[in-house]
Amino acid sequence: MSNDRFKALWEERYGSGVPVPLVTSDPVTESLMAHRTVRAYLNTPLPEGALEAAIAAAQSASSSSNMQIWSVVAVEDQARKDRLATLAGNQAHIRQAPLLLIWLIDFGRLKRIGDAKGKSTENLEYLDTFMVGAVDTGIAAQNAVASFEAAGLGVVYLGGMRNNSEAVAKELNLPPLTAVAFGLSVGFPDPTRPAHIKPRLAPSVVLHREQYDATGEQESVAHYNDMYAAFQKAEGLPGKRWVDATLPRLESPKALHGRERLRDVLEKQGFGLR
Ligand SMILES: Cc1cc2nc3c(=O)[nH]c(=O)nc-3n(C[C@H](O)[C@H](O)[C@H](O)COP(=O)(O)O)c2cc1C
Known part of the structure; x- marks a missing residue:
């Protein structure tokens, strides 16, 4: 039961x-x-050791070929958080939360190690290795999130940290062959502005058994649209349906807020992506 x-x-x-x-x-x-994303925080510092425990959880995640191809920068300085908040689309919760983590796909460390040994690291130039970096960084960060949330903390992931990747790289003094994957704000949720569990698509829409099968998808999505709109209304937001909230994000590069230049930025940071 x-x-x-x-x-x-x-x-x-x-x-x-x-x-x-x-x-x-x-x-x-x-x-x-x-889990629910938290966008309102108390001005209370993290408990002693919470960051270190979360990073150990992150490092405990599986890692493709154990390459450990990511790094993370912890920012607590208010002035630096303010500058990074501005660069990430002026998101107020970045200024408010006591801790900001910037998760990086980090090829630089392996390149330095290879160079020191006189070994070729040519495979860092392939798109598949970039995929490895993105996947490993994501699963590591999510382990950290699970650790923070188990400790009663709240988080918000920040794709907005890629809006101005070059300026973020400058602010953090990032070396070549590092790429900002996303940010993560962390802190104690403000109990006067609680976040709620956001509904998801029915599991049958995402779980395919044996072979991919989109039968029934339209009806399920229509039902989810209604549920999502009701949730938004209950949160005091305009009761938009999920499709109406989601499709505009895919409609034109304007919705990418600078991220449409990502390939250029990555190439300037030394990534090959062949
Ligand atoms: C990689 C990633 C980037 C995100 N970027 C942002 C962001 O820049 N700002 C924000 O407020 N939320 C951001 N989010 C949070 C999502 O909007 C949120 O997870 C989604 O709406 C589902 O809500 P929930 O996390 O409360 O279930 C991001 C989430 C992920 C996974």
Whole structure:
């Protein structure tokens, strides 16, 4: 029998129409399912050791060929956070949260190690290695997020940190062959402005068994659009449907806020991407 907590989290995520599976749930899954992005923070510093524990969790993630091809810069200085907030689309929560982490795809370290040994690192020039870097950085960061959230902290990922990657690289004194993947603000959530669990597409839309099968997708997405609009309204936001919130982000490069220049920026940082 699934416990009450798991059932409650499941129904917040998917609404009441998706049957709750019979599982013996565990505290890790429940903590992951309770995730919500936090955009309002208290002015309270992180507990002693929370950053170090989260980075150990990040480093404990699987790593393609154990190359450990990422780095992270922790920013706590208010003036630097303010400057980075401005560069990332003026997002107020970046200024407010006590800690800002900038996650980097880092080929520079392996290049330096290769150079020191007189060894070729030609494969750093291939797009697939960039994919390795992006995947490994993402799963490492998400382990850190799981650790922060288990400690009662809240986070917001910040793709906006790529809007002005060159200026961010300058602010952080990044060496060649490093690329800003995303930022992550971390702090204690402000209980007077609580964040809620945002519904997701029904699992049947994303879980394909044996072969890809989009049957039933349209009906499920239509149902999700309604659920999403109701959630937005309950949050005091305009009750936009999911498609109406999502498709404009894909419509034209204007919605990329500078990120449409990413290939140029990466090439200037020394990435090959062949
Ligand atoms: C890589 C990545 C980049 C994101 N960038 C931003 C951002 O710049 N600003 C922001 O407010 N939220 C950002 N988000 C948060 C998403 O908007 C959020 O995760 C999504 O709406 C789902 O909401 P939830 O996390 O509360 O479930 C980002 C999330 C990810 C994974």
